[in-house]
Amino acid sequence: MATPRPLPLAEEWKDPDSYVDELLDFATSSILFMNLCGGVHILDFLTRKPDLYSTLLPPDWREFFEHHDVHEVLHLLLHENIEALRAPQDDENDDGQTWNGGARPPQSLIDYIHNIRRLSLRREFDVPPPSMRTALPYKTTVGMNKKKLHEVEFFSRHVASLSDVVNERRNEPVSHIVDFGSGQNYLGRTLASSPYHKHIIAIERHHHNISGAQGMDIHAMLAEKKQKKVYVHKRKTSCNDCDGKPDVADSSETSAPQPRPEMPQSSINTHSAPGNGTEDQEITTFKMLGQIDLGPNELRASSSKKQSQRQKPEEAEIDTRGKLSYIEHDISDGYLEPIINHVVNPSPWRTPMKSKTQMKLQSR
Structure with a gap:
């Protein structure tokens, strides 16, 4: 069901449209806001010369x-x-010109703080009890610390709920959700997994972030692991005694069977003489083993049966209900239609055009 306040706004704003208009007006007109939020990195305050503290902030702020x-x-x-x-403040009232026993904050600083607070989204939200919360699957939480896990858990639920509200109001399902600067794509991976199963388009400009995120997708069973082809180069072994001709055995050596050497009668009588029980037992055992006839593959029969009885471990199925698409792109403006069009509206495969020679052969 659609909520009357789809965005966590302050009580000042009656509807989201007026809030968005005021937010765009402030973000595009305040030079200080554009410099501090996105235009300057925090490390620039330590590395730039001349320093940004004295060149960017107003003099009355620095004095305060x-x-x-x-x-x-x-x-x-x-x-x-x-x-x-x-x-x-009344100019005649000196008490109003001080703050915490020191100089009073400049009026421009007070106005800036007021605008930032009124345009910020409210961070208070009702946390459901543990019995009603759905824990994220462990396979999607790999790499998250406690802070990141808390953010992803609640924000993914908010995004999924917001998409359901849009679906209810427009009577049209949200086909894709675009994540700007996805990084390792923790949020997108969670939205593509159970229980949300959303289609995510992750836009990231750093290739190593996309590569790392795709590896985590395989661990989360959202993508298949690509099979790598391994090429084995066999080196030819050198032969010092080879003359380049194949060795052929002599026919006289292979055709004529070699006669068995006859044992002398005296030796047979000696071993079969009575009175030597140990030697008789050895001869009997030898004769028993000699009567056993084994085939060439019967010795490995037991091991092959064990191998056939072993069952291969079942491979986990890939969850295809959600989908992840990565685009390596440096965002310069908000016009994303040519960037994501091939993902939202994939064109069917076209059959290659036949050459004139193939058409002539086919006509014959």
Whole structure:
């Protein structure tokens, strides 16, 4: 069932459309926001010369930061109620010009904090009890730490629920879900697995991330392992005594059977003489073994039977209800139709055109 508030917005916003309009206006008009969110990496503050702290932040912000401890500044940015600071201050009231025993935050900083908070999605959500939660399959959680597992578990459920809402409102199922900057594709792999079985298009610009993600897909039984062809090069052994001609045995040696040497009568009588029980027992045993006739393959019969009785381990089936498609691409704009069109609308295989010679032979 569709919820009245599909996005976790603040109470200020009555509908998602007004929120999106305000978000786009702020994100495209605030130069400071564009520099801090995406335009500058955090390591650039340590490596750039001249330093970005003095060239990017306004002077009144830097002057305020110098009068306060970093923990006080973080508390102001994240937790403190700024409604009292947003109220207009009377110039004659000196008490209102201080904050925590120091300089008061600049009005531009207060307005920036206010806009960031009102445009941020709410992080509070109702966690279902453990008895109602569906644990993720172990094969899809390989490589995740506790933080990543928590994020993937709840966000995958939110994305799946959102796609169901879109399906209900449009009466049209969501065919694919696109993940921008998929990385190792933990989220996409979870959505493609049970119980969601979504079709995911993972867009990533780093080839090593895609290669690592595809290896995890094989472990999660979402893709088949590619068989590698192994070529064995046999070297010719050198023969010092070979003259290049095949060895042929002499016909006289192979045709005529060799006569058995006759044992002297004296030796037979000696072994068969009575009174020597040990020698008689050895001769009897030798005669018994000599009467046994074994075929060339009967000695290996027992081992072959055991091998036939052994059952091969059953191979786990590949789950094809969900699907993962990877695209190596560096995103420069939001126009993705030519990039994902071959995945969303795959063209049928075309038969190759016949040459004129083949057509002439076929006509004959």
